[in-house]
Amino acid sequence: xxxxLQISDLEVRAGARTLLKVADLSAPAGALIGIRGPSGAxxxxxxxxxxxxxxxxxxxxWGEVDLIRLRPEGRTAFRAxxxxxxxxxxLLFDELxxxxxxxxxxxxxxxxxxxPISARAAEALARLGVPEGRRTVGSFSGGExxxxxxxxxxxxxxxxxxxxxxxxxxxxxxADTLIDDLTSLVRxxxxxxxxxxHDPHLLDRLDRILTIEDGRVTGDTGxxxx
Amino acid sequence: MREIxxxxxxxxxxxxxxxxxxxxxxxxxxxxxxxxxxxSLIRALMWRFRWANLLFVLLIAVSTGMGIGLIAQERGLRxxxxxxxxxxxxxxxAPGSELTMMLAAVFLQPSAVPLLDGAAYDRIxxxxxxxxxxxxxxxxxxxxxxxxGTIADFVTYLSDGEIEGRIFTRSGxxxxxxxxxxxxxDRFTPAHGRGGGADAEAHDGVQIEIxxxxxxxxxxxxxxxxxxxxTVWEVHGLANGxxxxxxxRIGPPFAPDLFPGTPAVIVHxxxxxxxxxxxxxxxxxxxxxxxxxGTVLADLYRVMGDVRQAMSVMSVVTQVLVxxxxxxxxxxxxxxxxxxxxxxxxxxxxxxxxxxVVWGYGVSLLLAGTVLGLAFGYAAVLVLSRIVTExxxxxxxxxxxxxxxxxxxxxxxAMSLLSLVPALVVLTRPVVENLRQ
Numbered sequence: 087x088x089x090x091l092q093i094s095d096l097e098v099r100a101g102a103r104t105l106l107k108v109a110d111l112s113a114p115a116g117a118l119i120g121i122r123g124p125s126g127a128x129x130x131x132x133x134x135x136x137x138x139x140x141x142x143x144x145x146x147x148w149g150e151v152d153l154i155r156l157r158p159e160g161r162t163a164f165r166a167x168x169x170x171x172x173x174x175x176x177l178l179f180d181e182l183x184x185x186x187x188x189x190x191x192x193x194x195x196x197x198x199x200x201x202p203i204s205a206r207a208a209e210a211l212a213r214l215g216v217p218e219g220r221r222t223v224g225s226f227s228g229g230e231x232x233x234x235x236x237x238x239x240x241x242x243x244x245x246x247x248x249x250x251x252x253x254x255x256x257x258x259x260x261a262d263t264l265i266d267d268l269t270s271l272v273r274x275x276x277x278x279x280x281x282x283x284h285d286p287h288l289l290d291r292l293d294r295i296l297t298i299e300d301g302r303v304t305g306d307t308g309x310x311x312x
Numbered sequence: 313m314r315e316i317x318x319x320x321x322x323x324x325x326x327x328x329x330x331x332x333x334x335x336x337x338x339x340x341x342x343x344x345x346x347x348x349x350x351x352s353l354i355r356a357l358m359w360r361f362r363w364a365n366l367l368f369v370l371l372i373a374v375s376t377g378m379g380i381g382l383i384a385q386e387r388g389l390r391x392x393x394x395x396x397x398x399x400x401x402x403x404x405x406a407p408g409s410e411l412t413m414m415l416a417a418v419f420l421q422p423s424a425v426p427l428l429d430g431a432a433y434d435r436i437x438x439x440x441x442x443x444x445x446x447x448x449x450x451x452x453x454x455x456x457x458x459x460x461g462t463i464a465d466f467v468t469y470l471s472d473g474e475i476e477g478r479i480f481t482r483s484g485x486x487x488x489x490x491x492x493x494x495x496x497x498d499r500f501t502p503a504h505g506r507g508g509g510a511d512a513e514a515h516d517g518v519q520i521e522i523x524x525x526x527x528x529x530x531x532x533x534x535x536x537x538x539x540x541x542x543t544v545w546e547v548h549g550l551a552n553g554x555x556x557x558x559x560x561r562i563g564p565p566f567a568p569d570l571f572p573g574t575p576a577v578i579v580h581x582x583x584x585x586x587x588x589x590x591x592x593x594x595x596x597x598x599x600x601x602x603x604x605x606g607t608v609l610a611d612l613y614r615v616m617g618d619v620r621q622a623m624s625v626m627s628v629v630t631q632v633l634v635x636x637x638x639x640x641x642x643x644x645x646x647x648x649x650x651x652x653x654x655x656x657x658x659x660x661x662x663x664x665x666x667x668x669v670v671w672g673y674g675v676s677l678l679l680a681g682t683v684l685g686l687a688f689g690y691a692a693v694l695v696l697s698r699i700v701t702e703x704x705x706x707x708x709x710x711x712x713x714x715x716x717x718x719x720x721x722x723x724x725x726a727m728s729l730l731s732l733v734p735a736l737v738v739l740t741r742p743v744v745e746n747l748r749q
Contacts, residue, residue: 130748139658139744159663166660173747177655181356193349194656194665238659 088115088245088278089151089168091136095144096154098128098135098301106131106142106301113294115245118272119308120289121282123298129282130250132298136280137169137248138162148246166191170239172249172281176231178238180224184216187223188237195242203241210237214267229260236268240275247272249281253288265291326714333721337675337728344668354672357649365677368641372681375634376723377688379627380716384693386620388710389700390613393419396531396706397605399470402579402587404428404436404594407601414608417448417576419706420458420532422506430553430571432600436579437564439593441586444469445564447574449544452502453510457492459502459520459537461544462578463563469580470526470533477524482560483546486520486539490528494537498522502537502547515547530707545572631723635730642674642734653738654746667735674731682724689716 091113098106106128113119121129134140138153138161146153148168153161165171178187188207192200211218214233223234232252239247252268253261269291272279281288289295294308317325358365397418405413406426415421428447437445446466452459464479467487477496480487488494499521504514520539528534540562542552553566579594579602581587587604594602646653653666690712697708 134744137658139747140742162657162660162662164660165658169660171655171658173655177651177747179353179356179652181359182352186352190656191659191661193353194661196347242660 088276089149090115091117091278092147093145096135096146097143098131098140099143104301106135106298108132108144108303111296111303111306113278113308116276116278117294117308118269118279118292119281120292120295121280121298122284122289122295123304127298128301129298131301133248133250133280133282137165137171166195166242168244168246170242170244170247172232172235172239172247172252174251174254176228176235176255178223178231178234181222183219183221184211184223184226184230184234184237187234188241190238191242202243206243207237207241210240210271213271227260228256229264232256232260232264233267236264236271240271245277247277247279247281249279249283251283251285252281253283253285258287261285262287326718329718330714330721333718333725335725337725340671340728340732341675344664344671348665348668350665350669350672353652353669354676357645357652357669357673358676361645361648364641364645368638368677369681369684371634371637372678373684373688375630376682376685376720377692379631380686380689380712380719381692381696382623382627383620383719384689384710384712384716385696385700385708386616386623387713388693388697388708389706390616391710392530392701392706392708394606394609396529397609399529399531399580400578400605401581401584402590402594402602403605404432404577404579404600404602405575407599410601410603410608411612413576413601414603414605416450417578418532418605420450420460420536422450422458425575427573427575428577428600429573430566430568433566433571433574433577434568436577436594436600437566439590441581441583441590442579443582444578444580446578446580447541447566448576448578449541449574451506452504452515452544452547453506454500454502454537455493456507457489457535457537458506459486459539459544460533461539461541463541465563466578467526467538470538471529472527474527475524476527477522479524480538480540481523481562483540483543483552483562484518484520485523486537486543487524487526488522489526489534489536489538491534492525492537494522496522496525500537518547528707532706541574548572635723635727638674638678638727639730639733642670642677642731643737645673646670646734646738650738650741650746651749654741654743657743658747663739666738667732670735670738671728671731674734675728678724678727678731682720686712686717686720689720 093108093111096108097104121132123129135142142154151164156164185207188211189204192203195203214237216230216233223231253264256264265288283289296303297305400418403417406428412423413425416423416425433447436442444465446462449461450458467479475487494500499519501518502515503510503512505511542562545552550572551570553571554561555567555570579590581590591602594600656666693710697710700708
């Protein structure tokens, strides 16, 4: 189930240095949001804060849950249940098949969760056009590998998809195809997508663009709508 | 409790000891792996770093195999040498080193030893409690095998009567040990001396015929050729122990004044207890020395026991060094796939799952190494046993026992606990930091 986002006074620090400061931000469930900005501006830090991977201060609520108030294992459990993560360089196990990679969450979820995860992984792989068979993903092209990574993110049926430069490792053609598939898949399923990207082709296809500079949100194309 | 344990069959005790040793591994494994399926990831990591993993497994296997192989071999050699000396209750020689005399008389190792005279032999042979008093004479050889002069009764006693063909009945006949490459009816000329310095032409003209072959005894006597002691004396131009009027008769009794001397007399008493009295009786200052080869071997084993302890310590030190290497290797390898581990945490995998992957990976390497080590150890024992048997003719039938299996399982179990350390260290690293690397 997609969840609305509500942020207030969010601050991420590294020692005495403030890496990110977001005073107030909200987004409805099912929004497709892009985050852009120069390198080192704090985009990935923002994404990591949104996923609960780093310690932060303030309030960061996904629905009713304030991620910052959760203990680390609570945040891990929240991610497992509600979030799908997509990385720039895929982070797949090259030695495993696409199905095994996409169904990875089944390895650490309770027994009754495994069949639906496996089924959703297979369905996502099919929808994304990933070749079937017992080939390992080590032999796949970059585009195919990122599709497997997307299928892995979708397999647990999370309400939120967080993507960090999902097209950065792909050539233009593969990136465009991936953008089509990703956005249509996310819109069809009603999930929330937050993607950090430099790729204007991807950002153009999203509902709202946040610009981050020097750890601050300096631009928000959907501020009024939110 | 102790009584219940002592009442259990040995196999049950061994199995329970092995189970107790493996208990820490099973408990940790059960706790970490419960409800998870990390094996496909472990297989993937195994394959990804296959050459490094193979090296690790071989390192563990060689160290484990060496440790258990050496201990098993030492035990086999001890058992084999004890069995080889089984037939030699009491040995009487001229005074000297018991060890040197035993090696010469029992294990047929070439050695220059003083001789007992006819009077000494006569006193031993005529003792009422002595059943067999076999003089033995060494010095000649054939094709590297010692040619030993003795009496027919001793050959029968040594071989338990299991002789193909017949025993020698006159001078110039011989009974070959089981490992001698001569068949009944073959003839040979003995060389004077043994080894590289043997003079093959010293006894030219002497022909000795094989008339019998002894069954295998698992002792150096399998590679010996036994001839009447009279033949040894005769080919060396000595009196043959009998007056001229006795003609071609061989064997005891010998005339003391025509007895040229013997390095040792192997004594077999009719009663076991009598050996102690005989040892005391035949140990005369400056005249003769009597000893039990079993006692000399026991002293030797005591020294070997110290060596064994030293070997065990060395083996443990080696295992500790290997353990340290394995731990270090696990740290290095986990750093190589820490991004994948961080990704698992980012996807919501519990800490216990990540630990299960790292621990399962380490234990898989250890298990493979230990199993391979047992196989290496077994192979090493077989090869070493064969080499020792071929070189000494002491039948060494060493094998891997529960003691070695227990040692290997103990190592495996201890290392499985230590493998928790890299698994825990992985969790201390920040997820985001690892994802960025």
